[in-house]
Each structure stands twice: as structure tokens, then as C-alpha cells.
Amino acid sequence: MSTNIELSRIVKAYGDVSVIHGIDLTINPGEFTVFVGPSGCGKSTLLRMIAGLEPITGGDLLIDGERMNDVPAARRGIAMVFQSYALYPHMSVYQNLAFGLETAKMPKAEIAERVAKAAEILKIEPLLTRKPKQLSGGQRQRVAIGRAIVREPRIFLFDEPLSNLDAELRVQMRVEIAKLHNDLGNTMIYVTHDQVEAMTMADKIVVLRAGVIEQVGAPLDLYNNPKNLFVAGFIGSPKMNFLTASATDTTLNVAGGSLTLDRPVTGATTLGVRPEHITLTPGSGAKLADVRVDLVENLGGQTVVYATTTDNQPINIVLEGQSPVTLGENVAAHIDPARLHLFNADGDAI
Amino acid sequence: MTARSLQSGAPARERAATPSTWSRIWQNDAPGYLFLLPWLIGFIGLTVGPMVTSLYLSFTDFDLLTSPDWVGADNYIRMFTNDAKFWTSMRVTMFFVIFSVPLKLAFALAVAMLLNRGIRGLPLYRALFYLPSLLGASVAIAILWRQIFAGDGLVNKLLLLVGIEGPSWISNPQYSLWTLIVLSIWQFGSPMIIFLAGLRQIPTDMYEAASLDGASKWRQFVKITLPLLTPVVFFNAIIQTIEAFKSFTPAFIISGGTGNPINSTLFYTLYLYQEAFAFFRMGYASALAWVLLAVVGVFTAFSFFTSKYWVHYDE
Structure with missing residues (x-):
């Protein structure tokens, strides 16, 4: 058939x-x-x-x-x-x-x-x-x-x-x-x-x-x-965040800070991270960047945070449940390094 | 003072001071009526006035020179009981309407379908095909038509080239009315433009869905194009039928105002013209005009009545 x-x-x-x-x-x-x-x-x-x-x-x-x-x-x-x-x-x-x-x-x-x-x-x-x-x-x-x-x-x-x-x-x-x-x-x-x-x-x-x-x-x-x-x-909604980055061997410099990864990432120029893979909870994964909260949308089941990194790059964060985030607050965004996406200057994943 | 206080508890003195309803309407609507005035004068002076006068005259005997004499329904009675020419002209006109309108519409639709295929230079073709409609009812074209279809006219000369000796299309009663029908079909531009606009309204994906279903072009035409075009067909049919009933100039010019040969081109309007301006029987001519109006009215009403069975409106 x-x-x-x-x-x-x-x-x-x-x-x-x-x-x-x-x-x-x-x-x-x-x-x-x-x-x-x-x-x-x-x-x-x-x-x-x-x-x-x-x-x-x-x-x-x-x-x-x-x-x-x-x-x-x-x-x-x-x-x-x-x-x-x-x-x-x-x-x-x-x-x-x-x-x-x-x-x-x-x-x-x-x-x-x-x-x-x-x-x-x-x-x-x-x-x-x-x-x-x-x-x-x-x-x-x-x-x-x-x-x-x-x-x-x-x-x-x-x-x-x-x-x-x-x-x-x-x-x-x-x-x-x-x-x-x-x-x-x-x-x-x-x-x-x-x-x-x-x-x-x-x-x-x-x-x-x-x-x-x-x-x-x-x-x-x-x-x-x-x-x-x-x-x-x-693919993915909300859209994946893209932050400008530079890398030397296993060190990735992004948003004014640096991350040490478990593999060499030389050539990476863009870091991609999905909004739902970022947390604001200290101790959960590696610290990505300090961000300032610009807008908060409380959807009940989720909280969507629109923020800016210290080097002025927009970053969106989706938190499960109802998170007490206040407008204008400076918070640290954390990520699980295994869920990072890295792209070279041609836009291809590495 | 607020509107509320005026409405409810305003003293009589204050209410009396407000402008009267009529003057308020005048103040509010005067500019509108002023703009309407040129049309209104024309409508009353040139349409309503003559219509009412002609209705009155249709019950009189009036030769333009002496005062009209009231004769009651005599004109109408004579028309239906004692006027063979009335019936002849009605038959000729009906024949003309019955054949010229469908043929003209079919031809207009065929050309519109050809032009709807996205050919190059479409605006030029559209203008060229519309030209006969602009010229068609004119005296000059009727004269030209008379030359073309005369015994030694262009049509017969062309026929001779292929060895056919054509008749005199205009002076032979067998063909004379058909010559006028062909002239009428030639003026297909106006319904064609409307058909073209209608065809453009039919979404392409309906044809695509039908072609996926395996429908041939003919089936698509019969099952999709025609039904979806029925509002336009209806409009064109009404307008063209009224035009056909009113047709005058070509018959007048081609037959030299006589309706000959053997009354074969005696259109109703031509007969009406003869009665009015050749025999100066204005009363009788007015009655003829009112009967024509009634016939057109009955036809139009019938068309509207039947339209619910065959005209498909999307929304």
C-alpha cells in the first residue's frame, strides 16, 4: 500500500x-x-x-x-x-x-x-x-x-x-x-x-x-x-540564542566570561544555546554569563525572561514553572555544557 | 448646556429656541442635495418627465400638431388586436434577441477564455477587441457594414475567391436579419471584458484540484468555470438582452429606415420610430414604448426569479 x-x-x-x-x-x-x-x-x-x-x-x-x-x-x-x-x-x-x-x-x-x-x-x-x-x-x-x-x-x-x-x-x-x-x-x-x-x-x-x-x-x-x-x-521555539564567541583549544570566550569545555573548539565563532537549556539556579551547570533582566513573561507553566549580557547581546531564557525574577535584576545564567551548540565562521556546526 | 439636560428636563422656552426639525435637516443635508441637484434636474427633466408624459400620451391620439385627444386604452387594444406590423416587429425583435444574445455571449466568453491564458500583450488585445463595442452601434459602422454585406461587397468578393457566389446578404430577407445578428456579435467587447474579469476571479487551485482528479479541460470548463461564472453570465445576459431589445441604429441604417426587405429587419424600435416620426402617431408610438418596457421588465423579472436555480454566488 x-x-x-x-x-x-x-x-x-x-x-x-x-x-x-x-x-x-x-x-x-x-x-x-x-x-x-x-x-x-x-x-x-x-x-x-x-x-x-x-x-x-x-x-x-x-x-x-x-x-x-x-x-x-x-x-x-x-x-x-x-x-x-x-x-x-x-x-x-x-x-x-x-x-x-x-x-x-x-x-x-x-x-x-x-x-x-x-x-x-x-x-x-x-x-x-x-x-x-x-x-x-x-x-x-x-x-x-x-x-x-x-x-x-x-x-x-x-x-x-x-x-x-x-x-x-x-x-x-x-x-x-x-x-x-x-x-x-x-x-x-x-x-x-x-x-x-x-x-x-x-x-x-x-x-x-x-x-x-x-x-x-x-x-x-x-x-x-x-x-x-x-x-x-x-527549529525550536522560542528560537535558539546565538552569542558571539571566540575559542582557543578547549576555552570558549563568550559574553565577557569564559567556559572550559571537554573538547577542543578552536574555530568556534558563535555559541548557540536554547532558551529552555539555560537556568538561573546557581550550581546547575557552568556559568555562561551575567545578564540583566529586561522583560519577564509569566505564562504560568513557564517564565520567559528577555535579558541582555554584559556585552549587550540579547539572550532569552525559558524557566520551568513560576520563577521569581524581577525586572532590571542582574542574574547569572547557567548552562549544561553538553547542550551547547558551536558554529564556525561559515555557520556550520563543530 | 449638556445634551442630557436638553433631552430630559429642558424648559419649554429653551426647546422652542432650538431649530425646527426641517431647518436642522436643511442645515445638515443642504450641501448633499446641492451636489445632487445637477443629476436630479437631469433625471426629472430628461427621464421622469418624458416618461410620465409618454405614459399620458399613450392613452391619447396625438399628431404633434394638434392637442392630444384622450382615447383611453384604444392604442393598446389596436396594437394587440389590429396591427399585424406590431406582431411582425415583435417577432423580428424576439428572433434577434434569442439568437444574438446567446451567440454574442458565447463568442465573448470564448475570446475571454483565450485572453485569460496569460498571453503577451494582453492589454493591447483587450483594447483591440473592445474597439468594436465602442464603434459598433455607430452610424458609420452600420454604413460600413452595409457596404461589406452588399451584393458586391467585401464578403461576397472574398467568397468569390474560393468560388462561392454569395447572395446579397442585406436585400435577401432570408439573410438580412442574420447580418444584423452578426453585426451584434461583432460588438462582443463589453461582455468579453466582464467575462475576463470574472474568469480572473476563479482561483487557480480549483483547476489544479480538478486536474489532480483527472478532470479534462472540457469537464473543468463545464463543472467549474461555467458554474462559477454564472453571476457574470447572468449580469451580461440581462444587460445584453436589454441592449438587444433596444437595438435601433444598425437596422435603421442597413434597411434605410424601412425595416425591409419584407419587414425582415423591422425591429420593434424601428417600427416605433416609424409610427412616431414618419406617421406622427405619437400616442400610438408612446403605447408601443410602454409595451416594450413591460416586455423588458417581464423578461428581467423572470431572469431574476430563475436566477436562484442557476446562478451560484460564493458568499
């Missing part, structure tokens, strides 16, 4: 302007892969090339070993959920779900059966006679997913499907899509610019920037071992 996708040196250019610069990627059967990256990084273009909605300029796209570059979209066994849902406003929910099957000239009884099954999975049975304009955002999203399910495709593609929903609904739909993947077991590719969606849903994350893959890996792999400054800054 599950399908393997192979991208080999995939290139996309519009005239002289190249937007995807030779991408190699393997997506294993049944995998939930998320393409993530900032706006304009080429993630949607890549998805559309896999879907067959954009011609591939160069390279090979293989689905289950078969070259698909010139195969029309409809014959790739792919269903796609669009950011705008792309529901037909003049058709009822039932007609929207049935459209693809009617196009394929499927018998009416089978169409009814498939629509009923999809409606049951997505809990949209009471909505089948309604028009899209009579549905809420979340319901429309379900119908859009339903339209993909009824076709029983080999591969599901999602192009930023949750970006039009409010925050609460987004979390809810995120869970539902993840469940759907567990239930159906199909290969799915999901595009988002929201790294939280990527982290929570993906089996495999593909981080893209300016048409090239920066890193591919499991969510925690990317979180724990980012390959470069870009991935380190993109």
Missing part, C-alpha cells in the same frame, strides 16, 4: 531564474515527511513538482521506482489538500467529495460507499448536503481532506493546510491529521512554514532554504544536532 518517493537532482527554473537547485531526497513508504522553511524557500514548489502541477526542469522524480516527470498529475496516484482548501463553492460537500470519483467514472454505488466512509472517518456526515460557504474553517478543512481520502491515493500531499485556521483549531487539526496518518499508513508530504507543526507531526523533517536542503532528519535529531546556524535557529 505505502509508496516510496525518490527525488534525484531535482531542479526547477523559471527562465533564467533557478529556484530549486538540485535536490536529492528519499521518502520511505508510509513516512510522514514535512517540508519546512521560510517563505520563498521552494517548499511549495517542490511539493507541486511532486504533484505534477509544476513541470520539473531537471532531475528525476521516481514514485515506487517509476519515473514520473512526464506523467500527468492525475495518473501519479496523488491527492493534495490545498492551503485555500480549493472546495468548489457551487457543489455540496457530497458533490465535492464525489467529484474526483465521478471524473473517474466510478459506479454511483461505490462513490456513495467511499464518500460515506470518508465522511465517517472525518466526522462530517451531517454536513454532506451543505455548501462550503455554510461550513466553518475547520469543517472546510475536513472536507478538503475528505476529498483527498475518497480517492484512496498512494500519496497525500498537504500544502500549508492549517495556515487559514485559528490557533486552537490548528492544534486540533494537527492532531487529527497525525491520527489520520496513523490510521491510513499512506506516505504523506506536508508543507509548512510553522516549525511547531513540523516538530509535532513529522517522522522526517526536510529543512529547506533558498531552494536547497539544509538538513534532513527526525524532529529530535534536528533539535539536538542541527547541522548549521540556519537549522539551529529555525
Whole structure:
């Protein structure tokens, strides 16, 4: 049932302007892969090339070993959920779900059966006679997913499907899509610019920037071992702190102080540390820097501290629970040296 | 003094001192009415006035020279019971409307679809295709059209090149009305521009979703483009139908004001014109005008009534 996708040196250019610069990627059967990256990084273009909605300029796209570059979209066994849902406003929910099957000239009884099954999975049975304009955002999203399910495709593609929903609904739909993947077991590719969606849903994350893959890996792999400054800054929320540093052998000079590490770090110019890995408790790990508290956000379960080092570098700290930190206070920030990330002048991790 | 005290406990003397409702309205709204005045004068003087007068005249016998004589509903009774030309002109006009409007709309939509494919120099094509609409109803174009479709006109000369001897399109009653229909289709620019705007409103991802579903271009056109375009089709159909009912100049010029051959181009408006300005039967012509208004009104009302079954509005 599950399908393997192979991208080999995939290139996309519009005239002289190249937007995807030779991408190699393997997506294993049944995998939930998320393409993530900032706006304009080429993630949607890549998805559309896999879907067959954009011609591939160069390279090979293989689905289950078969070259698909010139195969029309409809014959790739792919269903796609669009950011705008792309529901037909003049058709009822039932007609929207049935459209693809009617196009394929499927018998009416089978169409009814498939629509009923999809409606049951997505809990949209009471909505089948309604028009899209009579549905809420979340319901429309379900119908859009339903339209993909009824076709029983080999591969599901999602192009930023949750970006039009409010925050609460987004979390809810995120869970539902993840469940759907567990239930159906199909290969799915999901595009988002929201790294939280990527982290929570993906089996495999593909981080893209300016048409090239920066890193591919499991969510925690990317979180724990980012390959470069870009991935380190993109994955994780709040963002990783970056402090200018210099190093000689095992000594790292940063924020007016110095840290002695258990390995040589010569060449390190940037120290990265996640806000949640910093504590203000004396004796917990090594002292990183003295900081002045500029702003405190008490979220109840967490306290977010916005601070500045003595050499004027901004640093954010996330403390578990409700910490009694006061504005303008000078405190010492401590870290576990094992959770430090160091990058050289090229931005690569060392 | 506060507003509250004025509203509740203000003494009668103070209330009397406040400006009256009318003068307050005048003070507040006068500038608005002043700006409205040029249009209002035009509307009352050039539209409402003549309409009311023509309604009155439609119940009279009036030859422009003597005072109108009240004849009651005689004009209307005569029209429906004793005027073969009325029925002929109605039939010609209906034929013209029934064929010219759908053909013009279909042609306009076809060109709009071609122009909607992101071709280069689109603004130029748009302007070029719109040109006939600007010129189309003019006397000059009607004269030109008469030359082109005459027995020795350009059309027949071109046909001769491929060995076909064409008829005289204008003087043959079998073809004369079709010549006017073709002239009307040629003025497709205005509905085409509106169709083009409508086509641009249809989100591309609907077509992409359909193409992923395997829908052919034709199925996409029938199942997506046409239904989503129905508000625009509806608007264009109403406007073009009213225009077609009112069509006058081409028939007048091409038939030399006679509606010939054998009344085959006797448009309703042409007949109305003849009654009014050739025979000076202003009362009867006014009655004809009111019947045309009623026919257009009934058609428009019917269109609006049926629209809920076939026009799809997104929101």
C-alpha cells in the first residue's frame, strides 16, 4: 500500500531564474515527511513538482521506482489538500467529495460507499448536503481532506493546510491529521512554514532554504544536532540564542566570561544555546554569563525572561514553572555544557 | 448646556429656541442635495418627465400638431388586436434577441477564455477587441457594414475567391436579419471584458484540484468555470438582452429606415420610430414604448426569479 518517493537532482527554473537547485531526497513508504522553511524557500514548489502541477526542469522524480516527470498529475496516484482548501463553492460537500470519483467514472454505488466512509472517518456526515460557504474553517478543512481520502491515493500531499485556521483549531487539526496518518499508513508530504507543526507531526523533517536542503532528519535529531546556524535557529521555539564567541583549544570566550569545555573548539565563532537549556539556579551547570533582566513573561507553566549580557547581546531564557525574577535584576545564567551548540565562521556546526 | 439636560428636563422656552426639525435637516443635508441637484434636474427633466408624459400620451391620439385627444386604452387594444406590423416587429425583435444574445455571449466568453491564458500583450488585445463595442452601434459602422454585406461587397468578393457566389446578404430577407445578428456579435467587447474579469476571479487551485482528479479541460470548463461564472453570465445576459431589445441604429441604417426587405429587419424600435416620426402617431408610438418596457421588465423579472436555480454566488 505505502509508496516510496525518490527525488534525484531535482531542479526547477523559471527562465533564467533557478529556484530549486538540485535536490536529492528519499521518502520511505508510509513516512510522514514535512517540508519546512521560510517563505520563498521552494517548499511549495517542490511539493507541486511532486504533484505534477509544476513541470520539473531537471532531475528525476521516481514514485515506487517509476519515473514520473512526464506523467500527468492525475495518473501519479496523488491527492493534495490545498492551503485555500480549493472546495468548489457551487457543489455540496457530497458533490465535492464525489467529484474526483465521478471524473473517474466510478459506479454511483461505490462513490456513495467511499464518500460515506470518508465522511465517517472525518466526522462530517451531517454536513454532506451543505455548501462550503455554510461550513466553518475547520469543517472546510475536513472536507478538503475528505476529498483527498475518497480517492484512496498512494500519496497525500498537504500544502500549508492549517495556515487559514485559528490557533486552537490548528492544534486540533494537527492532531487529527497525525491520527489520520496513523490510521491510513499512506506516505504523506506536508508543507509548512510553522516549525511547531513540523516538530509535532513529522517522522522526517526536510529543512529547506533558498531552494536547497539544509538538513534532513527526525524532529529530535534536528533539535539536538542541527547541522548549521540556519537549522539551529529555525527549529525550536522560542528560537535558539546565538552569542558571539571566540575559542582557543578547549576555552570558549563568550559574553565577557569564559567556559572550559571537554573538547577542543578552536574555530568556534558563535555559541548557540536554547532558551529552555539555560537556568538561573546557581550550581546547575557552568556559568555562561551575567545578564540583566529586561522583560519577564509569566505564562504560568513557564517564565520567559528577555535579558541582555554584559556585552549587550540579547539572550532569552525559558524557566520551568513560576520563577521569581524581577525586572532590571542582574542574574547569572547557567548552562549544561553538553547542550551547547558551536558554529564556525561559515555557520556550520563543530 | 449638556445634551442630557436638553433631552430630559429642558424648559419649554429653551426647546422652542432650538431649530425646527426641517431647518436642522436643511442645515445638515443642504450641501448633499446641492451636489445632487445637477443629476436630479437631469433625471426629472430628461427621464421622469418624458416618461410620465409618454405614459399620458399613450392613452391619447396625438399628431404633434394638434392637442392630444384622450382615447383611453384604444392604442393598446389596436396594437394587440389590429396591427399585424406590431406582431411582425415583435417577432423580428424576439428572433434577434434569442439568437444574438446567446451567440454574442458565447463568442465573448470564448475570446475571454483565450485572453485569460496569460498571453503577451494582453492589454493591447483587450483594447483591440473592445474597439468594436465602442464603434459598433455607430452610424458609420452600420454604413460600413452595409457596404461589406452588399451584393458586391467585401464578403461576397472574398467568397468569390474560393468560388462561392454569395447572395446579397442585406436585400435577401432570408439573410438580412442574420447580418444584423452578426453585426451584434461583432460588438462582443463589453461582455468579453466582464467575462475576463470574472474568469480572473476563479482561483487557480480549483483547476489544479480538478486536474489532480483527472478532470479534462472540457469537464473543468463545464463543472467549474461555467458554474462559477454564472453571476457574470447572468449580469451580461440581462444587460445584453436589454441592449438587444433596444437595438435601433444598425437596422435603421442597413434597411434605410424601412425595416425591409419584407419587414425582415423591422425591429420593434424601428417600427416605433416609424409610427412616431414618419406617421406622427405619437400616442400610438408612446403605447408601443410602454409595451416594450413591460416586455423588458417581464423578461428581467423572470431572469431574476430563475436566477436562484442557476446562478451560484460564493458568499
